[in-house]
Amino acid sequence: SAVISQKPSRDICQRGTSLTIQCQVDSQVTMMFWYRQQPGQSLTLIATANQGSEATYESGFVIDKFPISRPNLTFSTLTVSNMSPEDSSIYLCSVHREDNEAFFGQGTRLTVV
């Protein structure tokens, strides 16, 4: 298993500002994943973060809005930029084992006002 620490656990932010979410894993992993869970909806993959290369974004998500850093094999950050109320969601960091069993952080509950 993997232990994932994610912070902040929640935040309330003003529109137009940016928030950086941190994800720390207790073991080295090649790929880290960032998901969004909008209120009442399922999880949607935002991007895959590989160490040493640019993140790969899913359709509908762009680097300017959700810049990601992956400085080493145990850490990643996701920034939600120029926030609007539509960005209010839970953001989840995840790592996968070889068989794709996923481990998730506790999530960051973001409210944009």
Place this chain on the structure above:
Amino acid sequence: AQSVAQPEDQVNVAEGNPLTVKCTYSVSGNPYLFWYVQYPNRGLQFLLKYITGDNLVKGSYGFEAEFNKSQTSFHLKKPSALVSDSALYFCGVTGANNLFFGTGTRLTVIP
């Protein structure tokens, strides 16, 4: 393309009764299937998975799921529901290096 469908947004069951949360999948090739649970104000927790082998998979908290290839289903079951099982349940299927999740089913166990 890989996808999963959870046809029920909400399932209500009386405590002590058996429960079923439905999931159907669409994959190319052999599926890796998962169930996750999300309790209020908490992250997702892994319940069980099917990779290969026996069609009946046993997981955490007394849950099990049956892989049915002909019906492309992977329904989650428990013989006797507990009030503490009330949560949001997600079915997942693997894609290339990621997981696709269903829309979730909210299970409410009524005392």
